[in-house]
Amino acid sequence: MPTLLGGLRRRLLAPSLTSVSFAGRGFPITPSAATSRLETVPQAVVCGFEWGIEAPALWEIERRLDMIEPEQRGFAYEGATMAATILDVMPGRRRDRTRELLEGPGKPHIFLAYIGIGFAMARLPRPLWKKVLPELTGVPYHPVMSWLAVDGYGFDRAYFDTRRWVDEQYVPKPYPWEDRPDYFLRAVDQGVGRALWFIHGANPGDVADAVNRFAGHRRADLWSGVGLASTFAGGCGRQGLALLRDAAGEHQDELALGMVFAVKARTYSGFVPPHTRLAATTLGGLTLDAAHELGDRTEVAADAPGPEPAYEQWRQRIRDHFAVSGQRLAS
Structure with missing residues (x-):
């Protein structure tokens, strides 16, 4: 069961479903059945984040995410990974939630889980980025595909700060992800x-x-x-x-x-x-x-x-x- 502190974190940190909807973001979209289906993607991410930020036991997170339909489940794992990443870098917190999630039930969704790490990066100061990528054992595509975290960062900024990142084509300062600052901007794009x-x-x-x-x-x-x-x-x-x-x-x-x-x-x-x-x-x-x-x-x-x-x-x-x-x- 979620704790009082977990519920408070969810209330303070989790965006509403309305705020991630296309209308809520002010995107130039004519509503249709197809766009309604598409916007369930960011809403699934929010659901995963809400469940993850309450910091229940890993078993409970897995059970909750299993209730998401298979097509959207990976997106919910994005949100849960984002939450685990934020919890891991908080002062005084345990540091292994993301690793446990990605070596356990999140392993089949590792591609999208990296993106969830990027969503967390978009909300964390850069000095903390060096702490967000866990050392994983027995997880295929690690760390090669960890560049998807930088991809996730770029997605998040374009989605939530569209005027600056899309309309004005903002170029962020490079960051030495995997010791390769020269590639950072490409992964962002x-x-x-x-x-x-x-x-x-x-x-x-x-x-x-x-x-x-x-x-x-x-x-x-x-x-x-x-x-x-x-x-x-x-x-x-x-x-x-x-x-x-x-x-x-x-x-x-x-x-x-x-x-x-x-x-x-x-x-x-x-x-x-x-x-x-x-x-x-x-x-x-x-x-x-x-x-x-x-x-x-x-x-x-x-x-x-x-x-x-x-x-x-x-x-x-x-x-x-x-x-x-x-x-x-x-x-």
């Missing part, structure tokens, strides 16, 4: 691109226009974020995805790259919704199995040498596949 999918209600034309308002050197990473969001969260059908693919133009490879990572995340979680299968075919010209296999065979070890982080080397191998094969043009 991948998150901003994901946010654009939600800010514009999965409308392909509006999303493309938003990306194209950014400086040219930022668009590739923005498009990869759009590809990830459209594949993992859904929001439009085959025709809309085909329009999105065509609108990406020279960045179709980036769009397909985001799709492959979304397929990896969905298949690893154990639940793949129909819209993810559809995006694999439409954005990348691949079956779901082929997209998953592509992600597997291009994986890069955490200690791989090179001028780029292993995460970006992995992304580049996927990007190269589409550039060489031309499969992205299939519909």
Whole structure:
């Protein structure tokens, strides 16, 4: 059962469902059944955060999150991980909630859990960021995919401070995540691109226009974020995805790259919704199995040498596949 202190933390720290809704954020979206379904994503994150910030036993958090429908459960784990991260860095608190969550019931949702760490980073002063990433044992994709925490930070800022981060195209100061400050801004933009999918209600034309308002050197990473969001969260059908693919133009490879990572995340979680299968075919010209296999065979070890982080080397191998094969043009 939640404690009095846990309930107080939830009241003080948890956003309301209204405040994360598209209307609550003032996004330029015409309400529809599709946008209503899409905005359940941030609302699932809030539910996970509320349950996590009360700091119940891990077993109770797991039981609560199991009640979320499979399609949205990973997003709820984002929120629970965000809460665990904030609790871990509080003075006088235990330091292992995030590790226990991610080595335990959160392991199948590790991709989205990293994003939850990024949500916490958006609410913590930078000096505390060095404490947010736990040392994990027996968790695949760690720490290579921890760059998704920086992605999550970018998503959060674009979603909640849209005027500054999207309209004014704010560029934050680099941070030495994984000792690579040179890559920080690129990972941030991948998150901003994901946010654009939600800010514009999965409308392909509006999303493309938003990306194209950014400086040219930022668009590739923005498009990869759009590809990830459209594949993992859904929001439009085959025709809309085909329009999105065509609108990406020279960045179709980036769009397909985001799709492959979304397929990896969905298949690893154990639940793949129909819209993810559809995006694999439409954005990348691949079956779901082929997209998953592509992600597997291009994986890069955490200690791989090179001028780029292993995460970006992995992304580049996927990007190269589409550039060489031309499969992205299939519909």
